[in-house]
Amino acid sequence: MKTHHQILIAGGGNAGITAAAQLLRANKYLDVAIIEPSDKHFYMPAWTLVGGGVYRMKDTIHEEAEVIPKGAQWIKDYIVSFEPDQNQLTTKSGNVYSYEVLIVGAGIQMNWHSVKGLKEALGTNGVTSNYHKDYAPYTWECLKNLKDGDVVLFTAPSTPVRCGGAPQKIMYLFGDYCRRHNIKVHIEFTSGGSVIFGIKKYADELMKMVNKYGIQLSFKHDLIAVDGAAKMATYKVTDANGITTEVQKKFDIIHVVPPQSAPDYFSTSALADSKGWFDADKYTLQHLRYKNVFGLGDILNTPNAKTGAAIRKQTPVVVKNILSFLNGELPAAKYNGYGSCPLVVGYGKLILAEFGYDNKLMETFPFDQSKPSRLMYLLKRYVLPWLYWHKIVKGQM
Numbered sequence: 302m303k304t305h306h307q308i309l310i311a312g313g314g315n316a317g318i319t320a321a322a323q324l325l326r327a328n329k330y331l332d333v334a335i336i337e338p339s340d341k342h343f344y345m346p347a348w349t350l351v352g353g354g355v356y357r358m359k360d361t362i363h364e365e366a367e368v369i370p371k372g373a374q375w376i377k378d379y380i381v382s383f384e385p386d387q388n389q390l391t392t393k394s395g396n397v398y399s400y401e402v403l404i405v406g407a408g409i410q411m412n413w414h415s416v417k418g419l420k421e422a423l424g425t426n427g428v429t430s431n432y433h434k435d436y437a438p439y440t441w442e443c444l445k446n447l448k449d450g451d452v453v454l455f456t457a458p459s460t461p462v463r464c465g466g467a468p469q470k471i472m473y474l475f476g477d478y479c480r481r482h483n484i485k486v487h488i489e490f491t492s493g494g495s496v497i498f499g500i501k502k503y504a505d506e507l508m509k510m511v512n513k514y515g516i517q518l519s520f521k522h523d524l525i526a527v528d529g530a531a532k533m534a535t536y537k538v539t540d541a542n543g544i545t546t547e548v549q550k551k552f553d554i555i556h557v558v559p560p561q562s563a564p565d566y567f568s569t570s571a572l573a574d575s576k577g578w579f580d581a582d583k584y585t586l587q588h589l590r591y592k593n594v595f596g597l598g599d600i601l602n603t604p605n606a607k608t609g610a611a612i613r614k615q616t617p618v619v620v621k622n623i624l625s626f627l628n629g630e631l632p633a634a635k636y637n638g639y640g641s642c643p644l645v646v647g648y649g650k651l652i653l654a655e656f657g658y659d660n661k662l663m664e665t666f667p668f669d670q671s672k673p674s675r676l677m678y679l680l681k682r683y684v685l686p687w688l689y690w691h692k693i694v695k696g697q698m
Protein backbone atom coordinates (compact mmCIF):
# COMPACT_ATOMS: atom_id res chain seq x y z
CA MET A 302 0.00 0.00 0.00
CA LYS A 303 1.32 3.43 -1.00
CA THR A 304 1.42 5.74 2.01
CA HIS A 305 3.31 8.74 0.59
CA HIS A 306 1.78 11.10 -1.96
CA GLN A 307 3.01 14.22 -3.66
CA ILE A 308 -0.39 15.86 -3.07
CA LEU A 309 -2.76 14.54 -0.43
CA ILE A 310 -6.29 15.91 -0.20
CA ALA A 311 -8.24 15.74 3.07
CA GLY A 312 -11.94 15.45 2.16
CA GLY A 313 -13.46 14.54 -1.20
CA GLY A 314 -16.42 16.93 -1.12
CA ASN A 315 -16.97 19.88 -3.44
CA ALA A 316 -13.58 21.44 -2.63
CA GLY A 317 -11.42 18.30 -2.57
CA ILE A 318 -12.77 16.80 -5.79
CA THR A 319 -12.61 20.08 -7.72
CA ALA A 320 -9.02 20.63 -6.63
CA ALA A 321 -7.95 17.09 -7.56
CA ALA A 322 -9.59 17.38 -10.98
CA GLN A 323 -8.01 20.77 -11.74
CA LEU A 324 -4.57 19.64 -10.59
CA LEU A 325 -4.68 16.56 -12.80
CA ARG A 326 -5.91 18.61 -15.75
CA ALA A 327 -2.93 20.90 -15.23
CA ASN A 328 -0.49 17.98 -15.01
CA LYS A 329 -1.67 14.40 -15.37
CA TYR A 330 1.61 13.06 -13.94
CA LEU A 331 0.99 14.53 -10.48
CA ASP A 332 0.58 11.94 -7.73
CA VAL A 333 -2.76 12.93 -6.13
CA ALA A 334 -4.64 11.01 -3.44
CA ILE A 335 -7.96 11.93 -1.78
CA ILE A 336 -8.96 10.71 1.68
CA GLU A 337 -12.76 10.57 1.81
CA PRO A 338 -14.86 8.16 3.92
CA SER A 339 -18.22 8.59 2.18
CA ASP A 340 -19.23 6.56 -0.87
CA LYS A 341 -21.75 9.25 -1.82
CA HIS A 342 -21.19 12.79 -3.12
CA PHE A 343 -23.82 15.50 -2.61
CA TYR A 344 -24.89 18.61 -4.50
CA MET A 345 -26.22 20.48 -1.45
CA PRO A 346 -27.26 23.76 -3.12
CA ALA A 347 -30.33 21.93 -4.49
CA TRP A 348 -31.50 20.84 -1.01
CA THR A 349 -33.40 24.14 -0.70
CA LEU A 350 -35.38 23.19 -3.80
CA VAL A 351 -35.93 19.66 -2.42
CA GLY A 352 -37.46 21.25 0.67
CA GLY A 353 -39.63 23.36 -1.60
CA GLY A 354 -40.87 20.30 -3.48
CA VAL A 355 -39.35 21.20 -6.86
CA TYR A 356 -36.27 18.91 -6.92
CA ARG A 357 -35.71 15.25 -6.11
CA MET A 358 -33.23 14.40 -3.36
CA LYS A 359 -31.95 11.44 -5.38
CA ASP A 360 -30.85 13.83 -8.14
CA THR A 361 -28.52 15.59 -5.68
CA ILE A 362 -26.61 12.38 -4.85
CA HIS A 363 -23.99 10.66 -6.99
CA GLU A 364 -21.58 7.85 -6.21
CA GLU A 365 -18.27 9.22 -4.89
CA ALA A 366 -16.50 6.79 -7.24
CA GLU A 367 -18.05 8.65 -10.20
CA VAL A 368 -16.52 11.99 -9.18
CA ILE A 369 -13.03 10.83 -8.17
CA PRO A 370 -10.98 12.10 -11.12
CA LYS A 371 -9.15 9.61 -13.32
CA GLY A 372 -5.58 9.43 -12.14
CA ALA A 373 -6.33 10.24 -8.48
CA GLN A 374 -6.18 7.57 -5.80
CA TRP A 375 -9.17 7.34 -3.45
CA ILE A 376 -8.32 6.36 0.12
CA LYS A 377 -11.67 5.45 1.65
CA ASP A 378 -11.00 6.20 5.29
CA TYR A 379 -11.58 8.77 8.04
CA ILE A 380 -8.80 11.13 9.05
CA VAL A 381 -8.46 11.15 12.82
CA SER A 382 -5.50 13.49 13.25
CA PHE A 383 -3.14 15.81 11.39
CA GLU A 384 0.60 15.92 12.18
CA PRO A 385 1.80 18.80 9.99
CA ASP A 386 5.22 18.96 11.69
CA GLN A 387 5.85 15.47 10.32
CA ASN A 388 4.01 16.17 7.01
CA GLN A 389 1.61 13.38 7.76
CA LEU A 390 -1.87 12.49 8.95
CA THR A 391 -3.42 9.43 10.55
CA THR A 392 -6.62 7.63 9.63
CA LYS A 393 -9.17 5.61 11.58
CA SER A 394 -7.79 2.34 10.22
CA GLY A 395 -4.46 3.22 11.84
CA ASN A 396 -2.60 4.09 8.64
CA VAL A 397 -0.26 7.06 8.47
CA TYR A 398 -0.06 8.96 5.16
CA SER A 399 2.69 11.44 4.38
CA TYR A 400 2.71 14.17 1.75
CA GLU A 401 4.72 16.83 0.02
CA VAL A 402 1.67 19.11 -0.19
CA LEU A 403 -1.59 18.81 1.74
CA ILE A 404 -4.93 20.35 0.69
CA VAL A 405 -7.53 20.54 3.44
CA GLY A 406 -11.13 20.47 2.19
CA ALA A 407 -12.61 19.20 5.43
CA GLY A 408 -15.94 21.06 5.16
CA ILE A 409 -18.02 22.12 8.14
CA GLN A 410 -19.69 20.24 11.00
CA MET A 411 -23.41 20.41 11.72
CA ASN A 412 -23.74 20.54 15.51
CA TRP A 413 -27.21 19.04 15.82
CA HIS A 414 -26.34 17.89 19.32
CA SER A 415 -25.82 21.43 20.62
CA VAL A 416 -29.57 22.17 20.45
CA LYS A 417 -31.17 20.12 23.23
CA GLY A 418 -33.73 17.63 21.95
CA LEU A 419 -33.13 18.44 18.28
CA LYS A 420 -31.60 15.15 17.14
CA GLU A 421 -34.48 13.17 18.63
CA ALA A 422 -37.11 15.57 17.27
CA LEU A 423 -35.94 15.86 13.65
CA GLY A 424 -38.19 14.30 11.05
CA THR A 425 -41.34 14.23 13.21
CA ASN A 426 -43.81 16.69 14.71
CA GLY A 427 -42.99 19.34 12.11
CA VAL A 428 -39.31 19.59 13.09
CA THR A 429 -37.24 19.70 9.92
CA SER A 430 -34.06 20.94 8.25
CA ASN A 431 -32.80 21.33 4.69
CA TYR A 432 -29.27 21.05 6.10
CA HIS A 433 -29.58 17.25 6.27
CA LYS A 434 -30.25 14.98 3.31
CA ASP A 435 -32.65 12.85 5.35
CA TYR A 436 -34.86 15.77 6.33
CA ALA A 437 -35.00 18.12 3.31
CA PRO A 438 -37.75 15.89 1.80
CA TYR A 439 -39.62 16.14 5.14
CA THR A 440 -39.57 19.96 4.79
CA TRP A 441 -41.71 19.51 1.67
CA GLU A 442 -44.04 17.15 3.59
CA CYS A 443 -44.49 19.87 6.20
CA LEU A 444 -45.06 22.55 3.58
CA LYS A 445 -47.67 20.50 1.71
CA ASN A 446 -49.60 19.92 4.93
CA LEU A 447 -49.73 23.54 6.09
CA LYS A 448 -53.12 24.76 7.24
CA ASP A 449 -54.68 28.06 8.29
CA GLY A 450 -53.46 29.30 11.65
CA ASP A 451 -50.20 27.33 11.67
CA VAL A 452 -47.13 28.91 13.26
CA VAL A 453 -43.96 28.30 11.23
CA LEU A 454 -40.57 29.19 12.69
CA PHE A 455 -37.31 29.42 10.72
CA THR A 456 -34.04 29.52 12.61
CA ALA A 457 -30.51 30.71 11.82
CA PRO A 458 -27.68 30.29 14.33
CA SER A 459 -25.16 32.97 15.27
CA THR A 460 -22.25 30.67 14.29
CA PRO A 461 -20.75 30.76 10.79
CA VAL A 462 -22.95 28.71 8.46
CA ARG A 463 -22.69 26.95 5.15
CA CYS A 464 -24.54 29.19 2.63
CA GLY A 465 -25.76 32.08 4.79
CA GLY A 466 -28.81 32.60 2.56
CA ALA A 467 -30.19 29.06 2.88
CA PRO A 468 -31.92 29.64 6.26
CA GLN A 469 -34.08 32.27 4.52
CA LYS A 470 -34.57 30.80 1.05
CA ILE A 471 -36.87 28.06 2.28
CA MET A 472 -38.80 30.62 4.32
CA TYR A 473 -39.61 32.63 1.19
CA LEU A 474 -40.73 29.44 -0.56
CA PHE A 475 -43.11 28.79 2.36
CA GLY A 476 -44.36 32.38 2.11
CA ASP A 477 -44.91 32.11 -1.63
CA TYR A 478 -46.63 28.72 -1.30
CA CYS A 479 -49.06 30.12 1.28
CA ARG A 480 -49.87 33.13 -0.92
CA ARG A 481 -50.50 30.93 -3.94
CA HIS A 482 -52.69 28.50 -1.95
CA ASN A 483 -54.34 31.20 0.15
CA ILE A 484 -53.25 29.63 3.44
CA LYS A 485 -53.01 32.07 6.36
CA VAL A 486 -50.04 31.21 8.60
CA HIS A 487 -47.71 33.04 10.99
CA ILE A 488 -44.15 32.94 9.64
CA GLU A 489 -41.31 34.07 11.90
CA PHE A 490 -37.58 34.33 11.19
CA THR A 491 -35.76 33.69 14.46
CA SER A 492 -32.11 34.47 13.87
CA GLY A 493 -29.02 34.67 16.05
CA GLY A 494 -27.86 37.48 13.77
CA SER A 495 -28.93 41.11 13.78
CA VAL A 496 -29.65 41.85 10.11
CA ILE A 497 -31.49 40.15 7.27
CA PHE A 498 -28.43 40.37 4.99
CA GLY A 499 -25.04 42.03 5.35
CA ILE A 500 -25.20 44.04 2.11
CA LYS A 501 -27.74 46.87 1.94
CA LYS A 502 -28.54 46.51 -1.73
CA TYR A 503 -29.75 42.92 -1.21
CA ALA A 504 -31.12 43.53 2.29
CA ASP A 505 -33.48 46.22 0.92
CA GLU A 506 -34.94 43.79 -1.62
CA LEU A 507 -35.20 40.99 0.94
CA MET A 508 -37.14 43.32 3.24
CA LYS A 509 -39.68 43.72 0.44
CA MET A 510 -40.10 39.93 0.49
CA VAL A 511 -40.37 39.90 4.27
CA ASN A 512 -43.18 42.46 4.04
CA LYS A 513 -44.87 40.77 1.09
CA TYR A 514 -45.08 37.44 2.93
CA GLY A 515 -45.89 39.08 6.28
CA ILE A 516 -42.85 37.57 8.01
CA GLN A 517 -42.07 38.57 11.60
CA LEU A 518 -38.36 39.16 12.24
CA SER A 519 -36.90 38.17 15.63
CA PHE A 520 -33.16 38.84 15.72
CA LYS A 521 -30.62 37.85 18.39
CA HIS A 522 -32.58 34.64 18.93
CA ASP A 523 -30.40 31.52 19.24
CA LEU A 524 -32.28 28.24 19.34
CA ILE A 525 -31.13 26.19 22.35
CA ALA A 526 -33.81 23.48 22.72
CA VAL A 527 -36.62 21.83 20.80
CA ASP A 528 -39.36 19.72 22.30
CA GLY A 529 -41.00 17.99 19.34
CA ALA A 530 -43.87 16.39 21.24
CA ALA A 531 -44.81 19.65 22.98
CA LYS A 532 -44.05 21.63 19.76
CA MET A 533 -42.05 24.12 21.76
CA ALA A 534 -38.81 25.91 20.81
CA THR A 535 -36.59 27.56 23.41
CA TYR A 536 -34.29 30.44 22.49
CA LYS A 537 -31.53 32.34 24.18
CA VAL A 538 -32.36 35.97 23.39
CA THR A 539 -29.74 38.69 23.75
CA ASP A 540 -30.88 42.28 24.25
CA ALA A 541 -29.11 45.49 23.22
CA ASN A 542 -27.19 45.51 26.53
CA GLY A 543 -25.94 41.96 26.04
CA ILE A 544 -28.31 40.59 28.70
CA THR A 545 -29.68 37.15 27.82
CA THR A 546 -33.04 35.64 28.66
CA GLU A 547 -34.78 32.42 27.67
CA VAL A 548 -37.88 32.70 25.51
CA GLN A 549 -40.22 29.91 24.44
CA LYS A 550 -42.24 29.84 21.24
CA LYS A 551 -44.93 27.34 20.20
CA PHE A 552 -44.73 26.06 16.64
CA ASP A 553 -46.52 23.80 14.23
CA ILE A 554 -43.46 23.61 11.98
CA ILE A 555 -39.89 24.61 12.70
CA HIS A 556 -37.13 24.65 10.07
CA VAL A 557 -33.84 24.45 11.95
CA VAL A 558 -30.40 25.45 10.74
CA PRO A 559 -28.03 23.92 13.29
CA PRO A 560 -25.09 25.73 14.88
CA GLN A 561 -21.97 24.91 12.86
CA SER A 562 -18.24 24.69 13.47
CA ALA A 563 -15.05 23.31 11.99
CA PRO A 564 -15.14 19.49 12.19
CA ASP A 565 -13.80 18.05 15.46
CA TYR A 566 -11.18 15.93 13.70
CA PHE A 567 -9.67 19.11 12.26
CA SER A 568 -10.32 21.77 14.91
CA THR A 569 -8.03 20.12 17.47
CA SER A 570 -5.08 20.00 15.05
CA ALA A 571 -2.07 22.30 14.77
CA LEU A 572 -3.51 23.52 11.45
CA ALA A 573 -6.49 25.15 13.16
CA ASP A 574 -6.76 28.76 14.34
CA SER A 575 -8.01 29.61 17.84
CA LYS A 576 -11.61 28.96 16.74
CA GLY A 577 -10.87 25.66 15.00
CA TRP A 578 -10.91 26.84 11.35
CA PHE A 579 -8.11 26.40 8.81
CA ASP A 580 -5.67 29.24 9.45
CA ALA A 581 -5.19 30.64 5.94
CA ASP A 582 -3.68 33.63 4.22
CA LYS A 583 -6.95 35.05 2.92
CA TYR A 584 -5.53 35.73 -0.56
CA THR A 585 -3.20 32.80 -1.34
CA LEU A 586 -5.14 30.27 0.82
CA GLN A 587 -1.79 28.93 1.97
CA HIS A 588 -1.57 27.98 5.64
CA LEU A 589 -0.06 30.80 7.70
CA ARG A 590 2.51 28.57 9.38
CA TYR A 591 2.75 25.35 7.34
CA LYS A 592 3.70 26.53 3.85
CA ASN A 593 3.10 23.17 2.16
CA VAL A 594 -0.52 23.11 3.34
CA PHE A 595 -3.42 24.85 1.53
CA GLY A 596 -7.09 25.16 2.51
CA LEU A 597 -10.25 25.19 0.41
CA GLY A 598 -13.98 25.54 0.98
CA ASP A 599 -16.04 25.75 4.13
CA ILE A 600 -13.15 24.88 6.48
CA LEU A 601 -11.33 28.17 5.78
CA ASN A 602 -11.22 30.98 8.35
CA THR A 603 -11.33 33.54 5.54
CA PRO A 604 -14.16 36.12 5.71
CA ASN A 605 -16.09 35.00 2.63
CA ALA A 606 -19.48 33.33 2.23
CA LYS A 607 -19.12 29.56 2.75
CA THR A 608 -20.52 28.44 -0.60
CA GLY A 609 -19.78 26.22 -3.55
CA ALA A 610 -19.54 29.41 -5.60
CA ALA A 611 -16.62 30.52 -3.42
CA ILE A 612 -14.91 27.16 -4.02
CA ARG A 613 -15.23 27.70 -7.78
CA LYS A 614 -13.08 30.85 -7.46
CA GLN A 615 -10.75 29.52 -4.75
CA THR A 616 -9.72 26.33 -6.52
CA PRO A 617 -7.79 27.81 -9.47
CA VAL A 618 -5.92 29.99 -6.98
CA VAL A 619 -4.92 27.02 -4.83
CA VAL A 620 -3.99 24.94 -7.89
CA LYS A 621 -1.75 27.70 -9.29
CA ASN A 622 -0.14 28.28 -5.91
CA ILE A 623 0.55 24.58 -5.37
CA LEU A 624 2.17 24.28 -8.80
CA SER A 625 4.33 27.31 -7.91
CA PHE A 626 5.18 25.77 -4.55
CA LEU A 627 6.26 22.51 -6.21
CA ASN A 628 8.51 24.58 -8.52
CA GLY A 629 10.10 26.29 -5.53
CA GLU A 630 8.33 29.59 -6.28
CA LEU A 631 6.27 31.81 -4.00
CA PRO A 632 2.47 31.59 -4.37
CA ALA A 633 1.36 34.50 -6.53
CA ALA A 634 -2.32 33.77 -7.30
CA LYS A 635 -4.84 35.59 -5.12
CA TYR A 636 -8.44 34.89 -4.14
CA ASN A 637 -10.60 38.01 -3.91
CA GLY A 638 -13.18 36.64 -1.47
CA TYR A 639 -15.82 36.01 -4.14
CA GLY A 640 -18.91 34.18 -2.99
CA SER A 641 -22.40 34.06 -4.34
CA CYS A 642 -25.71 33.50 -2.72
CA PRO A 643 -28.56 32.60 -5.04
CA LEU A 644 -31.43 33.81 -2.85
CA VAL A 645 -34.57 31.98 -3.88
CA VAL A 646 -37.34 34.41 -2.90
CA GLY A 647 -40.30 32.46 -4.27
CA TYR A 648 -41.18 29.81 -6.83
CA GLY A 649 -39.52 30.97 -10.05
CA LYS A 650 -37.89 34.02 -8.43
CA LEU A 651 -34.29 34.53 -7.39
CA ILE A 652 -31.99 37.36 -6.31
CA LEU A 653 -28.40 36.52 -7.26
CA ALA A 654 -26.16 38.13 -4.63
CA GLU A 655 -22.48 38.10 -5.63
CA PHE A 656 -19.82 39.76 -3.53
CA GLY A 657 -16.22 39.51 -2.35
CA TYR A 658 -14.13 40.57 0.61
CA ASP A 659 -15.44 43.65 2.46
CA ASN A 660 -18.85 43.03 0.84
CA LYS A 661 -17.60 44.43 -2.47
CA LEU A 662 -20.24 43.76 -5.13
CA MET A 663 -19.04 41.38 -7.87
CA GLU A 664 -22.08 40.88 -10.04
CA THR A 665 -21.74 38.89 -13.26
CA PHE A 666 -24.73 40.03 -15.29
CA PRO A 667 -25.42 43.42 -16.92
CA PHE A 668 -28.66 44.01 -14.98
CA ASP A 669 -29.57 44.77 -11.38
CA GLN A 670 -29.14 41.37 -9.71
CA SER A 671 -30.90 42.49 -6.53
CA LYS A 672 -34.23 42.35 -8.38
CA PRO A 673 -36.03 38.98 -8.25
CA SER A 674 -35.46 37.29 -11.60
CA ARG A 675 -36.97 34.26 -13.32
CA LEU A 676 -33.85 33.84 -15.44
CA MET A 677 -31.66 33.60 -12.34
CA TYR A 678 -34.06 31.05 -10.83
CA LEU A 679 -33.72 28.92 -13.97
CA LEU A 680 -29.95 29.26 -13.64
CA LYS A 681 -30.12 27.78 -10.13
CA ARG A 682 -32.72 25.14 -10.93
CA TYR A 683 -31.25 23.83 -14.19
CA VAL A 684 -27.91 25.32 -15.21
CA LEU A 685 -25.87 25.24 -11.99
CA PRO A 686 -26.58 21.57 -11.10
CA TRP A 687 -25.64 20.57 -14.67
CA LEU A 688 -22.45 22.62 -14.50
CA TYR A 689 -21.60 21.04 -11.16
CA TRP A 690 -21.79 17.43 -12.31
CA HIS A 691 -20.50 17.95 -15.85
CA LYS A 692 -17.89 20.70 -15.53
CA ILE A 693 -17.00 21.69 -11.95
CA VAL A 694 -16.19 18.27 -10.47
CA LYS A 695 -14.38 17.46 -13.71
CA GLY A 696 -12.09 20.43 -13.15
CA GLN A 697 -13.28 22.22 -16.28
CA MET A 698 -14.40 25.41 -14.51
Ligand SMILES: Cc1cc2nc3c(=O)[nH]c(=O)nc-3n(C[C@H](O)[C@H](O)[C@H](O)COP(=O)(O)OP(=O)(O)OC[C@H]3O[C@@H](n4cnc5c(N)ncnc54)[C@H](O)[C@@H]3O)c2cc1C
Pocket residue numbers: 311312313314315316317336337338339344345346347348349378379380381406407408409431432463464467564566597598599600607608609610611612641642643
Ligand atom coordinates in the same frame (compact mmCIF):
# COMPACT_ATOMS: atom_id res chain seq x y z
C1 LIG B 1 -29.15 23.75 2.31
C2 LIG B 1 -27.90 24.23 1.63
C3 LIG B 1 -27.99 25.14 0.58
C4 LIG B 1 -26.85 25.59 -0.07
N1 LIG B 1 -26.99 26.45 -1.12
C5 LIG B 1 -25.91 26.84 -1.81
C6 LIG B 1 -26.04 27.65 -2.98
O1 LIG B 1 -27.15 27.98 -3.39
N2 LIG B 1 -24.93 28.02 -3.64
C7 LIG B 1 -23.69 27.64 -3.23
O2 LIG B 1 -22.70 27.98 -3.89
N3 LIG B 1 -23.50 26.89 -2.12
C8 LIG B 1 -24.58 26.47 -1.41
N4 LIG B 1 -24.43 25.66 -0.31
C9 LIG B 1 -23.08 25.46 0.26
C10 LIG B 1 -22.23 24.40 -0.44
O3 LIG B 1 -22.95 23.21 -0.58
C11 LIG B 1 -20.97 24.19 0.41
O4 LIG B 1 -20.32 25.43 0.61
C12 LIG B 1 -19.98 23.24 -0.22
O5 LIG B 1 -20.58 21.99 -0.49
C13 LIG B 1 -18.78 23.02 0.71
O6 LIG B 1 -17.88 22.13 0.14
P1 LIG B 1 -16.64 21.58 1.01
O7 LIG B 1 -15.85 20.72 0.09
O8 LIG B 1 -15.98 22.68 1.74
O9 LIG B 1 -17.34 20.66 2.11
P2 LIG B 1 -17.99 19.23 1.87
O10 LIG B 1 -18.55 19.15 0.50
O11 LIG B 1 -18.86 18.96 3.03
O12 LIG B 1 -16.71 18.27 1.91
C14 LIG B 1 -16.11 17.81 3.09
C15 LIG B 1 -15.81 16.35 2.90
O13 LIG B 1 -15.08 15.85 4.02
C16 LIG B 1 -15.49 14.52 4.24
N5 LIG B 1 -15.12 14.09 5.59
C17 LIG B 1 -15.89 14.11 6.70
N6 LIG B 1 -15.20 13.59 7.73
C18 LIG B 1 -13.98 13.23 7.26
C19 LIG B 1 -12.83 12.64 7.84
N7 LIG B 1 -12.79 12.33 9.14
N8 LIG B 1 -11.76 12.41 7.05
C20 LIG B 1 -11.77 12.74 5.73
N9 LIG B 1 -12.85 13.31 5.13
C21 LIG B 1 -13.92 13.55 5.89
C22 LIG B 1 -16.99 14.56 4.01
O14 LIG B 1 -17.54 13.28 3.77
C23 LIG B 1 -17.09 15.50 2.82
O15 LIG B 1 -17.14 14.79 1.59
C24 LIG B 1 -25.56 25.15 0.35
C25 LIG B 1 -25.46 24.22 1.39
C26 LIG B 1 -26.60 23.76 2.02
C27 LIG B 1 -26.48 22.74 3.13
